[in-house]
Amino acid sequence: LAKTTQPISMDSYEGQEVNITCSHNNIATNDYITWYQQFPSQGPRFIIQGYKTKVTNEVASLFIPADRKSSTLSLPRVSLSDTAVYYCLVGALSGGYNKLIFGAGTRLAVHP
Amino acid sequence: GAVVSQHPSRVICKSGTSVKIECRSLDFQATTMFWYRQFPKQSLMLMATSNEGSKATYEQGVEKDKFLINHASLTLSTLTVTSAHPEDSSFYICSAGQGGGTEAFFGQGTRLTVV
Numbered sequence: 086l087a088k089t090t091q092p093i094s095m096d097s098y099e100g101q102e103v104n105i106t107c108s109h110n111n112i113a114t115n116d117y118i119t120w121y122q123q124f125p126s127q128g129p130r131f132i133i134q135g136y137k138t139k140v141t142n143e144v145a146s147l148f149i150p151a152d153r154k155s156s157t158l159s160l161p162r163v164s165l166s167d168t169a170v171y172y173c174l175v176g177a178l179s180g181g182y183n184k185l186i187f188g189a190g191t192r193l194a195v196h197p
Numbered sequence: 198g199a200v201v202s203q204h205p206s207r208v209i210c211k212s213g214t215s216v217k218i219e220c221r222s223l224d225f226q227a228t229t230m231f232w233y234r235q236f237p238k239q240s241l242m243l244m245a246t247s248n249e250g251s252k253a254t255y256e257q258g259v260e261k262d263k264f265l266i267n268h269a270s271l272t273l274s275t276l277t278v279t280s281a282h283p284e285d286s287s288f289y290i291c292s293a294g295q296g297g298g299t300e301a302f303f304g305q306g307t308r309l310t311v312v
Contacts, residue, residue, distance in 0.1 A: 119300070128203075128290045128303035129241070172240070184231060185292070185301055187241040 089173045094192040103160045105191050107173030110154045116175040118149060118156045123170045123190070132171070133158065168195045199225045201293050203304035210281055210311055217277045218307045220247075220291030226271035227293035231301075232264075235288040247274040247291075281311040 090108040097103045109118070117136055121129035133140055135147040135156070146159040160167060172190040200223040210216045220230055228249045233241040245266055246254040253266035263285075265277040274293075278285055292303045 121303075126288065126306065126308060128201075128292070128306045130303070131300055134300060184243065184246060186243060187233075189240050 089175060089188040091171075091173055091188060091191045093189060094194070096194050096196065097163055098196050099164055100162050103163050103167075103193060103195075105158045105160075105171055105173075105193070106155060107158070108155045109173070109175045112153050112175050113177065115177045116153075117177075118147070118153075119174050119176065119185075120145070120147065120156075120158045121172045121174065123172065129172060163193075163195045165195050165197065167193065169193060199223075199293075199302045201227075201291065201302045201304045203289075203291055203307050205307060206305060207308040208310070210309070212282055212311055213280055215277055215279045216281055216309060217275055218289055218291075218309075220274045220276070220293070220304055222272045222293045222302075225293075227274075228271060230268060230274040230291055230293045232266065232274075232276050233290045233292070235290060235306075241290060244276075249274075278309065281309070283311045285309065286311045 117134055119134040120132040122132050123129045133142055133145045133147045135149050137149050140147045148157040170190040170192050172187050174185050176185050202221045202223055204219045208216055230247040232244045234244050235241045243256050244259045247266045247268040249268045249271055255261045263279055268274040288306050288308055290306045292301045294301045
């Protein structure tokens with residue numbers, strides 16, 4: 086299971102774009118990259134997942150360079166409600182489900 | 198997305214008693230579920246893998262006799278904290294994935310307080 090490294094914390098202001106980069110140097114060929122968001126006293130919530138290049142959904146974009154050794158979660162125009170912990174995880178595509186090992190995550194604080 | 202539900206959402210128990218936490222996949226079948234524990238200001242720590250119809254697989258350092266896991270059906274896994282002590286107080290979270298998918302769905306968590 087590939088280990089991930091993220092900044093421990095980040096600060097931003099409402100309306101700004103936030104980019105959180107995750108390093109996963111030992112990512113395997115079968116590994117997907119998935120980002121989760123967690124609010125206090127709640128279970129993690131899926132944000133976005135990708136394998137390579139760029140993925141975009143209604144809440145975020147995920148940029149993955151060709152070597153896949155890192156990835157960047159981009160949150161456009163954050164609001165106070167985006168204050169949360171964001172986890173980057175890598176796991177094998179197993180046709181069903183894979184065991185997810187959480188790193189420390191990035192604690193994002195959005196200020197007025 | 199698929200829904201995973203935990204019950205109860207919070208529980209307070211006396212030291213020495215046992216507590217059971219349920220994890221249900223509401224709209225899909227899950228042959229595998231995972232149990233995590235999270236202490237304040239810390240990340241999720243994987244405790245064990247729950248396998249339907251077979252014994253759970255525990256991570257290193259997790260006492261299997263203290264944290265009993267039963268996965269008797271394709272939609273239900275239970276975690277029983279036996280002889281609970283105050284140091285077992287934590288936030289317990291389960292997750293499951295749909296067959297054929299790559300996304301994990303998490304329950305809302307259970308806050309256990311042992312007094």
